[in-house]
């Protein structure tokens with residue numbers, strides 16, 4: 001059994017997962033860049049767990065802040081052969097090879113979870129990283145457009161709403177928007193997040209077709225189709241900055 005919620009420590013909201021394990025003898029605690037996880041023995045009561053978390057809250061907060069700081073310092077990636085890129089939460093391996101061709105080319109192999117990039121043999125080393133980044137962006141935008149479109153169609157039918165049209169955007173701080181005319185914009189970079197985050201975002205924007213605000217009624221609509229929306233929302237706040245090439 002797993003409980004997903006969030007902690008509020010001195011005003012900082014941290015996604016929180018609680019798990020009971022028949023194998024664990026003591027309460028234990030782990031902080032990673034997405035969440036805090038508490039593993040408890042089967043017999044532990046809710047009160048014991050709550051007290052354990054409370055007793056450790058200063059440590060949790062300090063650790064969480066340290067991880068956030070480390071993430072901010074992640075430099076641009078070099079894009080080497082064998083590197084892993086997360087697309088909709090699936091780990092794709094970059095396969096970079098040189099080929100006797102004039103143009104750079106990219107191909108997804110979904111079953112093997114490989115993104116193959118063929119570089120022209122003559123391409124100078126100093127231009128490689130930028131060329132790879134560019135073609136990756138192009139390929140991911142194409143993929144995002146298809147997937148977002150399909151999901152928009154599926155969810156809009158489920159939710160009984162209809163939107164006007166959809167555009168793919170790139171914004172630094174916005175993930176999506178919905179205008180009063182029913183036009184939906186989605187940020188392509190969300191394709192780099194786990195799939196449940198994409199679903200949440202799409203449900204969020206479609207819910208605006210019922211409620212053009214962020215009122216309690218709006219969140220009620222969102223929660224009907226996305227019960228753990230709070231976790232996804234918080235995930236985006238914490239990890240949004242990392243969703244880039």
Ligand SMILES: [Zn+2]
Pocket residue numbers: 204205208213214
């Ligand atoms: Zn909104």
